[in-house]
Amino acid sequence: MAVHKVLGVETEFGILHRNEGDSNPVAASSMIINAYVNGYLERRVGWDFEDEHPGVDARGFNEFDALAPEIETHLVNAVLTNGARYYVDHAHPELSTPECTDALQCAIYDRAAEEILIRSMDKANQLLPDGEELVIHKNNSDGKGNSYGCHENYLLDRNVPFGRIVLQIMPFFISRQIYCGAGKVGSEAPGVSHDEVPFQITQRADFFEEEVGLETTLKRPIVNTRDEPHADSKRYRRLHVIVGDANMSELQTYLKLGTTAIVLAMIDDDMAPNDCAFEFPVRALREVSYDIDLGLSHRLANGDKATALEVQWVYYAAAERWADRHGFDVVGGEEIGVDVMKRWASVLTALEQHPESLADSIDWIAKRRLYEGFRSRHGIEWDDPKMAALDLQYHDLRPSKGLARRMGLTRVSDDAQVEMAINQPPPTTRAFFRGRCLEKYPDQIVAANWDSMVFDVGSDPLRRVPMLEPLRGTAAHVASLLDECDDAGELLRRLGT
């Protein structure tokens, strides 16, 4: 039986410090986060690195030439009352949503992350000298060959052989681009010209060079093997997905998370398709991204040929069979599961028959319509700098400049839900315990991370509370206890730690 698909999204945002001669992106990112933490939170609580092992490989070995990600403990790192982590990663502000139990909940937290960045930018800019400005983009590339990620994380059953996960998820990742892509003008792959690829479906396909591996910054793999479950490692894996785009469309984020969670549950239950492996996965990833007419047939490892759409329909059909047998409990229940399936089918059908009808819900199609209109109005070519500017501005989070929010994109959240998600944790995971403790006992928490919290309750030594089970510490478990305890010392006594 599949484990519950607990999920989360981590987004690295693009950052620009305008009119500051010697701009330093690390300092700029720190300003963004500090402005938010100082402006909105009562007290800062730092991240605890005790249990971080990003270099552990799911295949059970560390390749000598594999570069384990470094943990930068000296940079700004905060935990928010909604259970999220907000920090400087390399040279970007990054926000990891709290753990969620379904795709819709997570899409709402993703939108809340955007709002947090917008508020951070606003606060930070109030502190800057006249004429200077910090600008944040929710994108994945600067158009000059530098990429930064939007990673998804899903909880998997530790007993599932990793080789099966790789075999069955890779064709899904390659083909899902057709409804997950955020769109991009041109290509950043070496040797690919604007004439060959004036516009493509995804921001990220250009940057993937391997099928499977541990790296995230060089030689990026389609399936990332980082084995760091942030949970009981005897029971769980966490699949760290680095092959997606940051979407401006909420519907796309929802669909991406919802379909992927279903497919991973199918893999847990050994009901995912085995016969869709692409013969040349890395090449296919790019070819799918470059094929904006969606007509290209790709060679499969078994000798067949299939379009990305056809592969998606195979997964869709398998998902129907899986749901008939298992139901949708592990992806958040019947309502969410049925809704994801319905939207999945209707998006695939529209992509097949009239893709332009998705201009209100799929970033790359919204972009294509806008960019074609802009090109013909101004009589310019795809390689005109104005097109590159449009393509940045689509992702610009400044309300005065951003284009995505002017496109009339379909939303799956409403403002009240987003406002709540900015401040409150999801009630259905351990993020509830983390977020509520931070809100209620900020002076007694020394540090927090995904699977533990460290309290200082006075005379005793510091006390670490482990949270290795992502579905414990929910509102149902601890809400009334937290209401009753005015002090963390009392809480710990009652928890029996």
Added chain:
Amino acid sequence: MAEREQRRRGAPRSEEPEVDETATNETGQELKAELDDLLDEIDDVLETNAEEFVKNYVQKGGE
């Protein structure tokens, strides 16, 4: 692919009723007007020095 044929029974095709030509033209006109409005707005908000903005937009690789 056999599996693909199977799903066709279940896929929601009902969203496509008989299409009335005039309606399509009207929708097409509306869409065009909407795009024109959007393009007007975007001409107003587009960075004034697009070339400069694009040139200065350099990020470090991340992740």
